[in-house]
Amino acid sequence: MSELVPEPRPKPAVPMKPVSINSNLLGYIGIDTIIEQMRKKTMKTGFDFNIMVVGQSGLGKSTLVNTLFKSQVSRKASSWNREEKIPKTVEIKAIGHVIEEGGVKMKLTVIDTPGFGDQINNENCWEPIEKYINEQYEKFLKEEVNIARKKRIPDTRVHCCLYFISPTGHSLRPLDLEFMKHLSKVVNIIPVIAKADTMTLEEKSEFKQRVRKELEVNGIEFYPQKEFDEDLEDKTENDKIRQESMPFAVVGSDKEYQVNGKRVLGRKTPWGIIEVENLNHCEFALLRDFVIRTHLQDLKEVTHNIHYETYRAKRLNDNGGLPPGEGLLGTVLPPVPATPCPTAE
Numbered sequence: 399m400s401e402l403v404p405e406p407r408p409k410p411a412v413p414m415k416p417v418s419i420n421s422n423l424l425g426y427i428g429i430d431t432i433i434e435q436m437r438k439k440t441m442k443t444g445f446d447f448n449i450m451v452v453g454q455s456g457l458g459k460s461t462l463v464n465t466l467f468k469s470q471v472s473r474k475a476s477s478w479n480r481e482e483k484i485p486k487t488v489e490i491k492a493i494g495h496v497i498e499e500g501g502v503k504m505k506l507t508v509i510d511t512p513g514f515g516d517q518i519n520n521e522n523c524w525e526p527i528e529k530y531i532n533e534q535y536e537k538f539l540k541e542e543v544n545i546a547r548k549k550r551i552p553d554t555r556v557h558c559c560l561y562f563i564s565p566t567g568h569s570l571r572p573l574d575l576e577f578m579k580h581l582s583k584v585v586n587i588i589p590v591i592a593k594a595d596t597m598t599l600e601e602k603s604e605f606k607q608r609v610r611k612e613l614e615v616n617g618i619e620f621y622p623q624k625e626f627d628e629d630l631e632d633k634t635e636n637d638k639i640r641q642e643s644m645p646f647a648v649v650g651s652d653k654e655y656q657v658n659g660k661r662v663l664g665r666k667t668p669w670g671i672i673e674v675e676n677l678n679h680c681e682f683a684l685l686r687d688f689v690i691r692t693h694l695q696d697l698k699e700v701t702h703n704i705h706y707e708t709y710r711a712k713r714l715n716d717n718g719g720l721p722p723g724e725g726l727l728g729t730v731l732p733p734v735p736a737t738p739c740p741t742a743e
């Protein structure tokens with residue numbers, strides 16, 4: 399009997415080291431080059447990422463949008479130069495910006511919303527926000543069921559919703575609880591404590607603890623949701639975030655000051671400058687890193703696989719299994735395949 403000799407394999411375009419003993423024995427297949435292939439694809443096409451800011455009027459939502467665009471996220475994007483005073487936000491408004499780093503393009507869109515809770519009757523005041531979120535799912539679904547569907551569907555779905563909490567030091571308002579309860583069913587909610595510079599360190603730490611407790615008691619699932627931890631590593635990492643970091647206490651500003659010879663984003667007070675991106679001063683940089691550096695892909699996946707999927711299933715059920723759209727009823731259409739979450743769109 400002749401000995402089994404592994405066939406010579408074509409040399410991979412990107413040589414990578416075999417990772418396990420098994421692959422050593424069988425010869426190198428090149429499965430691990432998928433990472434490089436995905437990287438190249440993402441570099442070519444780029445990706446969309448959409449953040450929404452929601453909360454009571456005057457909590458600094460519009461300021462934080464500017465902070466995000468002016469901070470290190472987009473220093474590389476030279477065209478951002480919004481110096482004018484922020485007007486009161488009166489409608490839902492999306493501000494988009496293409497940011498490029500290391501050859502990868504991200505189209506970051508921040509959706510600014512008008513404050514709520516100012517009216518005498520605040521009943522159902524989450525409806526316009528929920529409507530906007532669902533409209534984006536509907537747009538995506540319509541594109542998906544289209545016979546001649548685009549190779550890459552533009553993604554306007556809200557991947558993460560920053561919910562601004564007033565720095566009262568007291569309990570959450572019933573309206574906050576109601577609002578988050580409704581929204582957490584349709585979108586990834588990340589609670590943040592606004593204007594953290596108005597609290598002392600002790601107040602901040604106590605308030606963070608209290609908010610966590612109240613969210614738990616009221617059964618509000620914020621992101622990263624426990625039930626979607628995929629393995630022990632996820633669980634350990636996310637437990638720490640859920641039990642210690644949340645809700646991030648942030649400070650926003652779009653003004654720059656000179657500190658130790660460096661220009662920094664900050665708020666000038668009679669006692670000194672609060673540096674927005676300094677971790678000793680507030681948790682803005684922590685929040686930004688959490689959303690962009692460590693959890694961006696997961697936020698996109700949970701949006702696609704959980705929130706969008708729930709919407710899609712409900713929509714198709716309501717329509718007797720047929721894709722949505724009045725004109726489509728009664729027409730023979732191909733089945734709607736569930737698309738995998740686009741890693742490299």
Ligand SMILES: Nc1nc2c(ncn2[C@@H]2O[C@H](COP(=O)(O)OP(=O)(O)O)[C@@H](O)[C@H]2O)c(=O)[nH]1
Binds near residue numbers: 455487595649651
């Ligand atoms: N102390 C403090 N004031 C802030 C902060 N962020 C924004 N502001 C101020 O709060 C006011 C309302 O801000 P704005 O961004 O329009 O709030 P929005 O209604 O939530 O969009 C403005 O005067 C801001 O300068 C912050 O982090 N700390």
Ligand SMILES: [Mg+2]
Binds near residue numbers: 485487510
């Ligand atoms: Mg505003």
